[in-house]
Amino acid sequence: MYHLTALVTLLAIAFYFFTCINVARSRDKTGVKVPAMSGHPDFDRAFRIQMNTLEWMPIFLPSLWLFAIYISDAIAAGIGVVWIVGRIVYFIGYSQAAAKRSPGFAIQALAAFALWAGAIGAVVLRMV
Amino acid sequence: MYHLTALVTLLAIAFYFFTCINVARSRDKTGVKVPAMSGHPDFDRAFRIQMNTLEWMPIFLPSLWLFAIYISDAIAAGIGVVWIVGRIVYFIGYSQAAAKRSPGFAIQALAAFALWAGAIGAVVLRMV
Amino acid sequence: MYHLTALVTLLAIAFYFFTCINVARSRDKTGVKVPAMSGHPDFDRAFRIQMNTLEWMPIFLPSLWLFAIYISDAIAAGIGVVWIVGRIVYFIGYSQAAAKRSPGFAIQALAAFALWAGAIGAVVLRMV
Numbered sequence A, B, C: 001m002y003h004l005t006a007l008v009t010l011l012a013i014a015f016y017f018f019t020c021i022n023v024a025r026s027r028d029k030t031g032v033k034v035p036a037m038s039g040h041p042d043f044d045r046a047f048r049i050q051m052n053t054l055e056w057m058p059i060f061l062p063s064l065w066l067f068a069i070y071i072s073d074a075i076a077a078g079i080g081v082v083w084i085v086g087r088i089v090y091f092i093g094y095s096q097a098a099a100k101r102s103p104g105f106a107i108q109a110l111a112a113f114a115l116w117a118g119a120i121g122a123v124v125l126r127m128v
Helices: A004-029 A041-069 A074-094 A097-127 B003-030 B041-070 B073-094 B099-125 C001-029 C042-068 C072-094 C098-127
Strands: none
Touching: A004 A041, A004 A074, A004 B041, A004 B099, A041 A074, A041 A097, A041 B041, A041 C001, A041 C042, A041 C098, A074 A097, A097 C001, B003 B041, B003 B073, B003 C042, B003 C098, B041 B073, B041 B099, B041 C042, B073 B099, C001 C042, C001 C072, C042 C072, C042 C098
8 A cells, every 4th residue: 555655645635725725715816707817916826726737647647646556655655745846835935026937847847857757767678 | 346436336337438429418508519618507516517427436436445445335325315315316406506416415425525534534544 | 577577668658758858959949947838939939849759658657557458569559659750750740840740649639538438448347
């Protein structure tokens, strides 16, 4: 079983859900009504934070699980925690200004790449 | 094996695909040409229905499967059916007016939360 | 184990990631600054290529894996490769003009449908 990876998956989903809630809260603050998806710089950044997190979910989650299955539950979960931390840093930075989104983005990109590269390396090793 | 959860997964994908088809049909009706993603209130709502369904897929599907694996295939599939029903109610309501999107949204959010909460509870119980 | 399906999953993720990188490159070329998500026809098409690939990930990946588990790892992976090829053709066509996006779209849609239909057929057969 992959208890740690399962736990990190559910925590990552919880954080992603928080970025969705934040868009709804930003609608109240900025007055951008549904179904409009832009209209105020603060709302636009809140929406981009959610969208970017969504965009990385199909990179992160399959890589996380294949890494866990082919290499190690504990290491996958550890790198997964780094990914979530990077996402939180990204959220805080980008909420302040578009220029402050880079450090968090880099952390989560490196974590996702480590999971992807480890997984593909391990899969190929098993096949040869 | 998790036959019921697999079946509900494929039915959820089929409904999501229907929301994508509906955006293409809405382009024909409203004259909003690709690659534009807004321009007519009816099109905007059709697009938001698809997007919101997409946004919830990475919450719903992993929670559904972790619930099935850690608790029960049949219960996971049952709650999954409630999620799909909520999505259909959301689709019908939001297609008519933005103000009518709430009941369906609440149903699917409660179903997804039940799956998430059950899964994280069961994972933590196994670890301690 | 499902080595071939795992490999195709990671290659599909790599191609999807490339469509994300392409949006960032298109920002440099067209001068559309974050968090804006439109403003130049070339940028709009690059963004739609990424979004459409993202939109199909929750159709493709679960169908691919359920097909692999219920039918065959090798056949799932083979159809998965066709999906990636269709996505590459779509990328090349849509990058040139919106009207040239159809052939690649049709290839990837047929591949995804084959995975979905095979999976649901096999699941239902197992249940009866």
